[in-house]
Amino acid sequence: MARDWREDRIAELEATVETQRQTIARLEATVETQRQTIARLEATVEAQRATVITLEARIRELEAQLKSNSGNSSRPPSTDPPGAPPPAPPKRTGRRPGAQPGHRRMQRPLVPPERVTRTQVVKPSVCRRCGKPLVGDDPEPHRHQVIELPKVVATVEEYQLHTLHCEHCGVSTRATLPPGVPTMQFGPRLQAMVSLSSGDYGMSKRQIERVVEDFFEIPIALGSISKLEQSTSEAIAAPVEQVAQAIHHEPRVHADETGWSESGKRAWLWVAVAITAPLALFLVRVRRGAEVAKELLGAAFAGILISDRWSAYEWVDVTRRQICWAHLLRQFRGFQNLGPEAAPIGRALEVLTETMFHQWHCIRDGTLSRAAFQAWMEPLRKEVVARLEDGQNCSVRKVAGRCREILALEPALWTFVETEGVEPTNNAAERALRPAVLWRKRSFGTKSPNGSLFVGRILTVVTTLRLQQRNVLDYLTAACQAFLDGRPAPSLLHD
Numbered sequence: 001m002a003r004d005w006r007e008d009r010i011a012e013l014e015a016t017v018e019t020q021r022q023t024i025a026r027l028e029a030t031v032e033t034q035r036q037t038i039a040r041l042e043a044t045v046e047a048q049r050a051t052v053i054t055l056e057a058r059i060r061e062l063e064a065q066l067k068s069n070s071g072n073s074s075r076p077p078s079t080d081p082p083g084a085p086p087p088a089p090p091k092r093t094g095r096r097p098g099a100q101p102g103h104r105r106m107q108r109p110l111v112p113p114e115r116v117t118r119t120q121v122v123k124p125s126v127c128r129r130c131g132k133p134l135v136g137d138d139p140e141p142h143r144h145q146v147i148e149l150p151k152v153v154a155t156v157e158e159y160q161l162h163t164l165h166c167e168h169c170g171v172s173t174r175a176t177l178p179p180g181v182p183t184m185q186f187g188p189r190l191q192a193m194v195s196l197s198s199g200d201y202g203m204s205k206r207q208i209e210r211v212v213e214d215f216f217e218i219p220i221a222l223g224s225i226s227k228l229e230q231s232t233s234e235a236i237a238a239p240v241e242q243v244a245q246a247i248h249h250e251p252r253v254h255a256d257e258t259g260w261s262e263s264g265k266r267a268w269l270w271v272a273v274a275i276t277a278p279l280a281l282f283l284v285r286v287r288r289g290a291e292v293a294k295e296l297l298g299a300a301f302a303g304i305l306i307s308d309r310w311s312a313y314e315w316v317d318v319t320r321r322q323i324c325w326a327h328l329l330r331q332f333r334g335f336q337n338l339g340p341e342a343a344p345i346g347r348a349l350e351v352l353t354e355t356m357f358h359q360w361h362c363i364r365d366g367t368l369s370r371a372a373f374q375a376w377m378e379p380l381r382k383e384v385v386a387r388l389e390d391g392q393n394c395s396v397r398k399v400a401g402r403c404r405e406i407l408a409l410e411p412a413l414w415t416f417v418e419t420e421g422v423e424p425t426n427n428a429a430e431r432a433l434r435p436a437v438l439w440r441k442r443s444f445g446t447k448s449p450n451g452s453l454f455v456g457r458i459l460t461v462v463t464t465l466r467l468q469q470r471n472v473l474d475y476l477t478a479a480c481q482a483f484l485d486g487r488p489a490p491s492l493l494h495d
Helices: 005-067 186-201 206-218 221-236 237-247 290-297 325-335 344-364 370-392 398-410 425-445 449-467 471-485
Strands: 163-165 172-174 250-261 265-276 281-285 304-307 322-323
Touching: 005 172, 005 398, 163 471, 186 206, 186 221, 186 449, 206 221, 221 237, 221 449, 221 471, 237 265, 237 281, 237 322, 237 449, 250 290, 250 425, 265 290, 265 425, 265 449, 281 290, 281 449, 304 425, 322 325, 325 344, 325 398, 344 370, 344 398, 370 398, 449 471
Parallel strands: 250 304, 304 322
Antiparallel strands: 163 172, 250 265, 265 281
16 A cells, blocks of 8 residues: 555655754754864963063063163162163252352361471562562462472381301201291281272282382282281281171161172172261171171171161061162162053152152251151151052062062161161162272182182271271281281271
């Protein structure tokens, strides 16, 4: 019996539906595949966007490094490349260059008559107008003095040490040098001059060799110069140790450190300066950690420390610290090279810092009372903290990190406001380090621990005496002579 045409139609429709169902399944699978592809592409785009943001930030950092100099970072001026912009000129005050009205005129005073070596009387012979002869004396003649150096030839003392033969036992005995006579061929003043030439005047050993021979007609070997430096180092060891102990008990100390080289390896030159004493202590160490800072300041240091934010000083309580605002000002200027988001933060902090310095100069000059200064600083402190809080939320990681570090030490930003005698900058330590930095650039450091010991000791003596306005050559001569005599060296502590 033939199938009903309706059944055939139903079968055809079912086959068509099945075909369409399979087509739909394939389309759904294709859509899912495309959806996954789109998701992968979106993830790739997002990753590439993040990479672009990271690279843009890195480019800004590298560009900022290229623009980095001593004016917008913590780098010292000695590291500025030749193409670095010069320091910003001081703001114009409207005053003419030179001495200002009311300035006391400074003239070289005449040497008193008892110090005059030779006097020559000069009288005019004829009148400068009519040519007639002139006679008589001027009761108050104009005095003109010419100061000249005589030719200096070193004195030479010869000690003839006789060797005598004993007729009883047959032993020969040679005389020994008298007490206080150096075993080397150079006396204490020449030794002091050689040590001062390298430790303060920045002369190389070859330059010292030439100066000693040209000025005093004394031949000296390079090795002898090194031996004289080491002998001087031993002579001033005890006074330098006295300075170290005194620094530990000072109420206010400035501290800083800079790179050095010892035996071709990385080392650090540390300095602590007490202005009120006044004293300065230098150390050369191969480390830059807290253990050296404790050696420099004393582990029980209870005074106020003025320094930068270097982590080696973190053991000093934040309430007894003053962070250097000159370092902060340079970093705030550096923020402005790190992109459009960081620039407004850096500029705002720079303006606030410059405003603070203006007011500080007024209180230092006596034109503003401390009470008025403290009242004026309250709103400025709040504004600085607010800008730093904005900075720690900045998308530029370097700015955010710096602002977080500064906020962690926020109480140490304002110690100078409440405590008299505390400066807002660490200029005292930086000024003390500057000659040492020039020494390092000339000599490339030291070649041995003994050389580093001499550097620390001679810089301590020279800087301390300069702060006390004492004659360095006279002191070193006395210290070297005392060492020869077996006596204690003169003290470096201010009377």
